[in-house]
Amino acid sequence: MKRKPxxxxxxEKLLESTKHIKPDxxxxxxxxxxxxxxxxxxxxxxxxxxxxxTEIKNPVRGVLICKGTRYATVIHNLAKKYCGDVxxxxxxxxxx
Numbered sequence: 001m002k003r004k005p006x007x008x009x010x011x012e013k014l015l016e017s018t019k020h021i022k023p024d025x026x027x028x029x030x031x032x033x034x035x036x037x038x039x040x041x042x043x044x045x046x047x048x049x050x051x052x053x054t055e056i057k058n059p060v061r062g063v064l065i066c067k068g069t070r071y072a073t074v075i076h077n078l079a080k081k082y083c084g085d086v087x088x089x090x091x092x093x094x095x096x
Contacts, residue, residue, distance in 0.1 A: 010081065011046040014074045021070040027091040028072035030064045032079035043082040050074065065091075 008016070032039075047064070050056055055067040056075075064079075066072050072088055079086040 009046075010042070010078070011049055011074070014077050018070045018073050021073060024069055025067060026069055026072075027094070028066055028069070028075075029089045029091060030066065030072060030075045030079060030086065031089075032062055032064075032083040032086040034062075034083045039079075039082045043078060046078055047075070 047056065047058075050066075050071060054071045056071070057065040059065065064075055066075055072090075076086055076088045
């Protein structure tokens with residue numbers, strides 16, 4: 001991720017704080033809800049940047065499915081900061 005000189009973005013800080021988490025292939029569902037109509041544009045911009053790093057799906061509004069514990073943690077923290085209520089679940093088995 002190329003960046004301009006200056007203070008680190010929220011996403012960069014979260015990625016740096018989670019770099020100790022080992023890469024894995026676990027899948028997670030992150031469910032978030034907002035008190036406002038929609039999350040701020042920064043939230044979507046950071047999710048777009050994360051999509052360049054890992055597999056992230058957005059089947060419906062308020063739900064993100066991602067691969068890797070580290071990225072699930074980053075998304076959880078982003079949603080907590082920008083959206084409010086957030087829950088994270090590890091997918092044990094996929095049936096369909």
